[in-house]
Amino acid sequence: MGAETFVIFAKTTRMSSYKEIKRVTTHTLQEMKNRGEKITMLTAYDFSLAKIVDGAGIDAILVGDSASNVMAGHETTLPITLDQMIYHAASVVRGVSRALVVVDLPFGSYQGNSSEALRSVIRIMKEAGAHAIKMEGGREIRESVERVLSSGVPVMGHLGLTPQSIYKFGTYVVRAKEEQEAARLIEDAQILEDCGCFAIVLEKIPAKLAKKVAQSVQIPIIGIGAGPDIDGQILVLHDLLGINQEFNPRFLRRYANIHQVMTEAIQHYVRDVKEGDFPSEKESY
Ligand code: KIV
Numbered sequence: 001m002g003a004e005t006f007v008i009f010a011k012t013t014r015m016s017s018y019k020e021i022k023r024v025t026t027h028t029l030q031e032m033k034n035r036g037e038k039i040t041m042l043t044a045y046d047f048s049l050a051k052i053v054d055g056a057g058i059d060a061i062l063v064g065d066s067a068s069n070v071m072a073g074h075e076t077t078l079p080i081t082l083d084q085m086i087y088h089a090a091s092v093v094r095g096v097s098r099a100l101v102v103v104d105l106p107f108g109s110y111q112g113n114s115s116e117a118l119r120s121v122i123r124i125m126k127e128a129g130a131h132a133i134k135m136e137g138g139r140e141i142r143e144s145v146e147r148v149l150s151s152g153v154p155v156m157g158h159l160g161l162t163p164q165s166i167y168k169f170g171t172y173v174v175r176a177k178e179e180q181e182a183a184r185l186i187e188d189a190q191i192l193e194d195c196g197c198f199a200i201v202l203e204k205i206p207a208k209l210a211k212k213v214a215q216s217v218q219i220p221i222i223g224i225g226a227g228p229d230i231d232g233q234i235l236v237l238h239d240l241l242g243i244n245q246e247f248n249p250r251f252l253r254r255y256a257n258i259h260q261v262m263t264e265a266i267q268h269y270v271r272d273v274k275e276g277d278f279p280s281e282k283e284s285y
Contacts, residue, residue, distance in 0.1 A: 093129040102134050121133050145192065156197060157192035186216055214231055
């Protein structure tokens with residue numbers, strides 16, 4: 001089914017009226033790359049923020065395993081479970097009418113073998129209503145990628161800095177600066193494309209290398225810390241909004257200071273309650 005024909009009927013605020021909304025599909029993203037239109041992607045982990053992100057016109061939403069850091073306060077992405085990812089993903093899907101929703105397979109839910117990968121993916125698709133999944137790795141997960149794709153579920157790859165392997169590398173520094181690692185990364189991107197992945201995320205690699213990858217494959221390349229010469233960009237929503245103050249990598253641009261806005265609003269509320277100003281007569285029954 002082409003992007004043009006894939007429409008859904010979404011409820012507007014009045015239950016009796018329906019508005020036609022054209023959903024973003026994996027085909028839409030490919031068409032965007034083909035015509036040189038940049039793809040926008042952000043993370044979301046819950047209903048309310050997903051609704052805002054979708055309403056603002058984002059093309060794709062990632063229910064990232066960064067929820068492990070951002071929502072649960074873990075140091076790495078490793079602790080988050082499949083059940084927890086499904087909970088986040090189902091909440092996001094309920095808030096989205098237009099964007100493509102991609103869900104991360106968490107650590108430990110696909111590395112064992114391809115049957116385990118497929119079982120995890122089936123749970124995410126059935127229980128959360130996701131549209132696609134993402135897996136970290138190249139040739140080493142080829143069998144799992146192929147098995148999942150054979151079930152009809154679109155797969156997004158993830159190369160470069162792969163946070164689920166943090167203990168192998170021991171650091172979050174820029175990846176593939178050396179020639180050998182760069183050549184391997186280009187080969188891995190080609191392998192993922194040959195398998196049938198619909199797109200690849202490149203995380204924290206030199207901009208020149210990312211450009212080379214985007215030119216050497218036909219599928220969309222979406223970057224985070226991978227420079228401007230690729231097909232799209234993704235950021236973690238809480239970083240972009242300035243909810244998190246501690247994470248300050250060079251690739252991050254903050255578009256708001258929601259941490260400050262929220263702190264001031266909460267301080268105002270505390271003051272009003274302490275001083276007996278809230279609730280007023282008008283705010284009481
Ligand atoms: O989990 C995540 O948020 C991600 C992005 C950083 C690409 O994988």
